Amino acid sequence: xxxxxxxxxxxxxxxxxxxxxxxxxxxxxxxxxxxxxxxxxxxxxxxxxxxxxxxxxxxxxxxxxxxxxxxxxxxxxxxxxxxxxxxxxxxxxxxxxxxxxxxxxxxxxxxxxxxxxxxxxxxxxxxxxxxxxxxxxxxxxxxxxxxxxxxxxxxxxxxxxxxxxxxxxxxxxxxxxxxxxxxxxxxxxxxxxxxxxxxxxxxxxxxxxxxxxxxxxxxxxxxxxxxxxxxxxxxxxxxxxxxxxxxxxxxxxxxxxxxxxxxxxxxxxxxxxxxxxxxxxxxxxxxxxxxxxxxxxxxxxxxxxxxxxxxxxxxxxxxxxxxxxxxxxxxxxxxxxxxxxxxxxxxxxxxxxxxxxxxxxxxxxxxxxxxxxxxxxxxxxxxxxxxxxxxxxxxxxxxxxxxxxxxxxxxxxxxxxxxxxxxxxxxxxxxxxxxxxxxxxxxxxx
Numbered sequence: 001x002x003x004x005x006x007x008x009x010x011x012x013x014x015x016x017x018x019x020x021x022x023x024x025x026x027x028x029x030x031x032x033x034x035x036x037x038x039x040x041x042x043x044x045x046x047x048x049x050x051x052x053x054x055x056x057x058x059x060x061x062x063x064x065x066x067x068x069x070x071x072x073x074x075x076x077x078x079x080x081x082x083x084x085x086x087x088x089x090x091x092x093x094x095x096x097x098x099x100x101x102x103x104x105x106x107x108x109x110x111x112x113x114x115x116x117x118x119x120x121x122x123x124x125x126x127x128x129x130x131x132x133x134x135x136x137x138x139x140x141x142x143x144x145x146x147x148x149x150x151x152x153x154x155x156x157x158x159x160x161x162x163x164x165x166x167x168x169x170x171x172x173x174x175x176x177x178x179x180x181x182x183x184x185x186x187x188x189x190x191x192x193x194x195x196x197x198x199x200x201x202x203x204x205x206x207x208x209x210x211x212x213x214x215x216x217x218x219x220x221x222x223x224x225x226x227x228x229x230x231x232x233x234x235x236x237x238x239x240x241x242x243x244x245x246x247x248x249x250x251x252x253x254x255x256x257x258x259x260x261x262x263x264x265x266x267x268x269x270x271x272x273x274x275x276x277x278x279x280x281x282x283x284x285x286x287x288x289x290x291x292x293x294x295x296x297x298x299x300x301x302x303x304x305x306x307x308x309x310x311x312x313x314x315x316x317x318x319x320x321x322x323x324x325x326x327x328x329x330x331x332x333x334x335x336x337x338x339x340x341x342x343x344x345x346x347x348x349x350x351x352x353x354x355x356x357x358x359x360x361x362x363x364x365x366x367x368x369x370x371x372x373x374x375x376x377x378x379x380x381x382x383x384x385x386x387x388x389x390x391x392x393x394x395x396x397x398x399x400x401x402x403x404x405x406x407x408x409x410x411x412x413x414x415x416x417x418x419x420x421x422x423x424x425x426x427x428x429x430x431x432x433x434x435x436x437x438x439x440x441x442x443x444x445x446x
Contacts, residue, residue, distance in 0.1 A: 028113075028125065028132050038126070038133025044118035045145075051127070052151045054187055056204050057108045060135040107135045114203070116146030116191055124203060136203070141210035144195035148224045151203065154246065155228070156184045190231055190245070192221030198233060200248060214248045216241060223269045230291070232277055234267035240279055242291065254294045256281075261296040263287065271312030273333060276386070278349065280337060282306035288349055288386050297386040298349070305341035311429040312336075321346065321392055328353030334391070336434060338424030342415065344436055346391030354385070394419060394434070396444065419444050 030041035039060065111127040122138040188211075189201045196217040199210040217235035225232050230251070231243045238256025240263075243249060254277075256262035265282035272278065276297070277289040284306055288298040314333040322331050332349040339345075396419030398412040415421055422439035436444045 026132065032131060033125070033133040036129070036131035036133040038135055039123070039137055041125075041134055042115065042117040042119050042121070042123060046115050046117045047145060047147050048116040048149050048191075050114050050149065050151055051112070052114070053111055054153070055110050056112070056187065057106060058136060058204050059104045060107050061104050114149065114151055114189060116149045118145040120144065120146065120193075122146060122149060122189065122191060122201065136208060138189070138201050138203075138206075138208050138210070140208075141199035141201070141213050142191065142193040142195055142197055144193045144197075144220075146191050146193045147220060147222060149189055149191035150224055150226065151187065151189050152226060152228070152245070153185050154188050156186050190224055190226060192216070192224045192233055194220040196221060196235070196237075198224070198231065198243065198248060200246075212248045214243070214250075216243070216248075216250075222266065225270050225272055227272065227274070230272070232270045232272050232291075234270045234279060236266040238263050238265065238267060238281075240267055240270060240277060240289070242277075252292075252294050254279075254289055261299075265306060268306070268308055269310040271310060271314065271333070271335070273314040276332065276349070278310070278312055278333065278335060280307040280310045280335075282308075284339075286310075286335060286337065286347060286388060288388065298388045300347065300388040300390075302337055302345060302347060302390075303339040303341050303343065305339055307337050307339050308423055308425055309338040309427050310335055311427040311434070313429060322348045322350075322389070325389070326350075326352055332386070335388075336427055336429060338427050338436060338438075340423040342418045342420045342422065342424065342438075344394035344419065344424055344427070344434070346393070348389045348391050350387050350389050352385040352387055394436075 028041060030043065033039065033041045107126060109126050109128045113125040113127055113132065114122055115125065116122050120139065120142045123134045124136040124138070125132045126135045186205065187203045189203055191199045191201065193199075196215055196219060198214050198216040198221060200212040201210055216233055217237050217239065219235050219237035221233050221235050223234050226245050229245060231245050231248070233241050233243070235241075240254040240256075241250060242252035244251060254262060256264065256267065263279065263281040263283050263285065267279050267281045269280045270277060272291060275291050277291050279287050279289065280302075281287075284301050284303050286300050286302045286307065287296060289296055312333060312335050322334065324331075330351045332351050335347040335349065337345050337347065398415055400412060400415050400421065420436065420438040420440050420442065424436050424438050426437040428435040433445050438444075
């Protein structure tokens with residue numbers, strides 16, 4: 001699966017890291033984490049990753065076999081990004097190798113990696129130290145592999161009463177930093193697994209067990225995305241579901257299978273804006289849905305084989321390559337798709353103006369009149385008019401082994417210059433480039 005871009009979660013007043021990227025390769029393993037004074041890494045396959053930045057302080061509890069592996073950090077050492085680091089370890093260790101009772105250690109940092117695995121756990125890696133290490137393990141929520149997760153910063157609802165209202169007689173009349181206390185924010189993670197569950201975790205203040213667990217789907221949860229209101233999940237059971245991000249209360253189900261409008265295969269990836277859901281499936285199609293009531297707004301058969309991943313930019317990027325074809329139309333987002341047909345394509349989600357001459361496509365539900373409100377919207381022209389416009393198809397030099405190359409005047413007739421020779425499994429959209437990873441064991445930068 002894929003994320004549209006790496007998360008950059010910052011607390012109020014935070015700043016982004018500047019400077020050039022250090023391209024050193026660092027291998028993270030269970031042994032390397034323990035040797036660096038951390039908790040053990042994963043014991044089985046890792047299926048999902050997310051890098052994020054957030055100033056955070058937490059307690060790592062180690063003991064017995066882990067405790068003697070503590071090593072002191074000395075002045076002049078650098079972290080994995082090449083930035084100088086200072087020690088936060090105790091000033092002295094006695095009798096190394098002698099087991100001691102569980103010992104809490106305060107960990108403070110800004111750069112983190114959260115990983116999900118077949119071993120049913122999430123593990124939080126501290127990255128801004130000389131050797132990345134696991135500092136917290138999250139378990140007890142899933143009974144199957146963790147296939148997808150994402151990190152998000154949410155306002156704590158318990159602080160709602162603490163914020164003074166405009167009519168409060170005790171509110172200060174003079175402006176100042178204490179006039180409007182800010183709500184406390186919590187750094188949360190949501191995970192989906194092969195057990196059909198979705199779990200909610202408190203990364204900084206939690207004890208490593210889930211805050212909430214729900215049976216979300218009847219088959220594997222393949223992908224999750226969300227904002228500060230909702231979680232969107234998709235599954236091998238062909239459905240898309242919407243949940244409240246804080247309570248995990250189910251708000252909407254978009255069915256597949258026998259539903260004429262729904263996906264006919266596993267839904268492999270989703271994206272969202274404030275009012276739209278974008279979904280991609282093994283049935284080769286991309287669909288756009290209304291996030292509030294699940295209405296199908298647009299659909300296109302995008303590939304000749306199933307879509308395995310997407311990258312979605314929910315805004316009008318100047319790098320998208322979109323050109324306005326209908327006066328008054330607005331770009332709502334750009335989708336990059338990867339498929340088992342080896343190709344990578346671009347599509348644009350476009351909102352058309354009411355004056356556009358395209359005939360409004362009525363859904364089966366509209367024609368049967370199941371919803372009078374929908375009929376009224378169609379007749380009055382107030383229903384949002386969304387279309388999916390094909391964009392560029394990614395092109396690359398021939399990647400076939402020399403004996404298998406089939407050159408022609410238009411390119412290679414074997415790989416069709418698609419860039420990969422197997423299923424495209426993951427996409428990452430950067431500021432200026434797109435990265436793709438494939439079952440052909442290669443990563444391509446375009």
